[in-house]
Amino acid sequence: MNRVRTLQSPALVLSLLSLLWVIVIVGLFALKPSVLSVGTITTVLQFSTILALVSLGQGMVILAGGAGIDLSVGGTVSLSAVLGMLAVKAGLSPFFLPFVCIGAGTALGAFNGVLVTKLRILPLIATLGTFFVYSGVALSLTGGSAQSGVPDWLLWWGRGVLAGIPVPFLTIAIPAFAIAGVVLAWTSWGRWVYAMGFNERSARLVGIPVDRTRLILYSLSGTLAGAAALFSLAWLGSGRPNIGQNLELESLTAAMLGGIAVLGGRGGVGGVFAAVILLVTLKTGLLQLNVNTVWQVGIVGALLILVLLADRFSESWR
Amino acid sequence: MNAPFLIAKGVTKRFGALTALSEVDLEIRSGEVLALLGDNGAGKSTFIKVLAGAHSPSDGELLIDGVPVTFSSPKDAASAGIATIFQELALSENLSISENVFLGRELKRSVLGVPFLRRKEMKERVAGLLKELEAHISDPEAPVGSLSGGQRQAVAICRALNLNAKLVIMDEPTAALAVAETRKVLSLTRRLAERGCAVVLISHNIADVFEVADRIIVFRRGRKVAEKIRSDTNPEEIVSYITGAHPDVRALEKAN
Numbered sequence: 368m369n370r371v372r373t374l375q376s377p378a379l380v381l382s383l384l385s386l387l388w389v390i391v392i393v394g395l396f397a398l399k400p401s402v403l404s405v406g407t408i409t410t411v412l413q414f415s416t417i418l419a420l421v422s423l424g425q426g427m428v429i430l431a432g433g434a435g436i437d438l439s440v441g442g443t444v445s446l447s448a449v450l451g452m453l454a455v456k457a458g459l460s461p462f463f464l465p466f467v468c469i470g471a472g473t474a475l476g477a478f479n480g481v482l483v484t485k486l487r488i489l490p491l492i493a494t495l496g497t498f499f500v501y502s503g504v505a506l507s508l509t510g511g512s513a514q515s516g517v518p519d520w521l522l523w524w525g526r527g528v529l530a531g532i533p534v535p536f537l538t539i540a541i542p543a544f545a546i547a548g549v550v551l552a553w554t555s556w557g558r559w560v561y562a563m564g565f566n567e568r569s570a571r572l573v574g575i576p577v578d579r580t581r582l583i584l585y586s587l588s589g590t591l592a593g594a595a596a597l598f599s600l601a602w603l604g605s606g607r608p609n610i611g612q613n614l615e616l617e618s619l620t621a622a623m624l625g626g627i628a629v630l631g632g633r634g635g636v637g638g639v640f641a642a643v644i645l646l647v648t649l650k651t652g653l654l655q656l657n658v659n660t661v662w663q664v665g666i667v668g669a670l671l672i673l674v675l676l677a678d679r680f681s682e683s684w685r
Numbered sequence: 686m687n688a689p690f691l692i693a694k695g696v697t698k699r700f701g702a703l704t705a706l707s708e709v710d711l712e713i714r715s716g717e718v719l720a721l722l723g724d725n726g727a728g729k730s731t732f733i734k735v736l737a738g739a740h741s742p743s744d745g746e747l748l749i750d751g752v753p754v755t756f757s758s759p760k761d762a763a764s765a766g767i768a769t770i771f772q773e774l775a776l777s778e779n780l781s782i783s784e785n786v787f788l789g790r791e792l793k794r795s796v797l798g799v800p801f802l803r804r805k806e807m808k809e810r811v812a813g814l815l816k817e818l819e820a821h822i823s824d825p826e827a828p829v830g831s832l833s834g835g836q837r838q839a840v841a842i843c844r845a846l847n848l849n850a851k852l853v854i855m856d857e858p859t860a861a862l863a864v865a866e867t868r869k870v871l872s873l874t875r876r877l878a879e880r881g882c883a884v885v886l887i888s889h890n891i892a893d894v895f896e897v898a899d900r901i902i903v904f905r906r907g908r909k910v911a912e913k914i915r916s917d918t919n920p921e922e923i924v925s926y927i928t929g930a931h932p933d934v935r936a937l938e939k940a941n
Contacts, residue, residue, distance in 0.1 A: 554802060555802055556799075558802065559782065561779055564779075569775035569776060573789035575787045
């Protein structure tokens with residue numbers, strides 16, 4: 368029994384993901400040797416940044432259990448980006464752009480948290496609702512057009528590369544994962560998240576502030592989506608009302624693939640990080656091989672089903 | 686005989702028109718195992734919920750060390766030194782033994798306001814408690830999910846001890862256990878009392894009760910109908926109190 372448990376530890380997830388990653392790389396190399404270069408790594412990491420930030424929030428919301436899920440992440444990213452640019456257009460100094468994006472994301476996430484913890488709406492339904500609201504508002508505010516006017520200094524940050532690694536990846540994605548990893552593993556807050564994720568009733572009985580913790584995690588998911596929105600502005604140079612499209616599906620896949628149990632209480636952020644890199648490598652590879660983008664989304668969906676199946680079987684092994 | 690740790694005086698609990706507990710007087714002493722017996726609905730669960738702070742009594746009072754107390758929440762009861770081990774134990778199977786023992790009140794070192802765990806101290810403390818209880822669990826870092834029912838009881842008892850509980854309430858601790866496990870939990874219960882804790886044990890199993898309890902109190906229809914020192918009674922008599930067949934109970938019920 369103990370041995371099975373050790374095998375299911377994060378180390379197993381990480382080694383499986385690394386193996387899958389190597390398979391993807393080898394397959395890609397066999398089909399198109401020219402893709403393997405520093406430039407590809409830079410591209411993969413640049414594309415990973417948005418998904419990494421959003422998946423981190425998604426993963427923590429799921430980890431805390433209570434049927435936790437954040438389907439609104441895509442809408443939050445789009446709306447935060449659009450709100451940031453609209454604020455600049457309305458005359459706000461561009462200096463405040465980061466604060467607007469991250470602040471808007473946090474507020475939108477906190478709204479999800481209130482729906483879930485105070486009004487007791489099932490997270491799946493609450494965040495599905497806000498997903499439509501947030502992405503709808505992003506579209507209607509802009510009429511569907513991209514909002515330009517990102518300041519140069521932000522572009523300089525968003526497009527900078529240091530030793531082959533994109534600067535935004537180094538300065539926000541990696542620190543966010545490192546902080547989340549440390550907090551989950553080494554602090555009492557982390558223990559509370561795992562405890563409430565696994566058995567909410569017992570967590571309440573021992574006096575853990577379950578609702579407050581959950582509200583904070585939904586807000587944090589929003590904060591990370593806001594940071595992703597800021598990065599999208601800095602990278603693309605404009606606020607696109609559909610920038611967050613498909614992020615809910617992809618971040619869910621990354622969280623599940625990264626070993627976070629659907630029902631909460633098990634998993635870690637290291638696996639999520641590896642899963643994000645794997646997913647983006649796969650997508651970039653498919654792009655390089657000229658596979659239609661429609662198929663890319665389909666492949667992500669198929670991967671999600673595979674992961675859930677694997678989770679189901681590992682459940683029955685125990 | 687020690688002075689009583691807790692005295693209940695005329696404790697009554699009504700739910701609307703229903704009287705679940707009526708004028709219960711009893712004493713709980715440190716170092717003693719007190720068993721509460723009674724049929725389903727006899728009022729014993731309501732009584733421990735009053736002790737644990739989950740219900741507040743409609744009438745009557747509780748005195749701890751001679752001082753009247755009122756509990757408005759389980760937290761109040763816990764800070765007065767009353768720990769309840771619920772049937773479902775309130776353990777997180779995905780966390781280790783030491784994490785469970787300290788869950789919600791971890792030992793921590795604050796760095797910039799972030800509460801980092803002091804794992805080593807927690808582990809040592811739990812290893813000490815487990816050894817003291819002779820629980821035969823070698824690794825405090827093992828996940829609770831890998832433990833047997835009796836070992837989980839031991840973890841829950843450790844939790845109570847770690848809270849410096851002076852009164853531990855155990856609700857049907859042996860209900861779902863195999864024979865060998867039951868023995869172990871009963872000896873844990875005994876050891877808890879020897880450490881100077883007051884123990885209130887709720888059980889349906891009269892054999893278990895006669896093995897560990899010093900005093901036995903029987904509830905019937907919300908009243909305390911009997912209080913006996915174990916050596917002065919026998920299982921047959923207790924059963925007749927529980928079922929209401931005993932002449933004393935009949936007389937009492939006729940009088941009302």
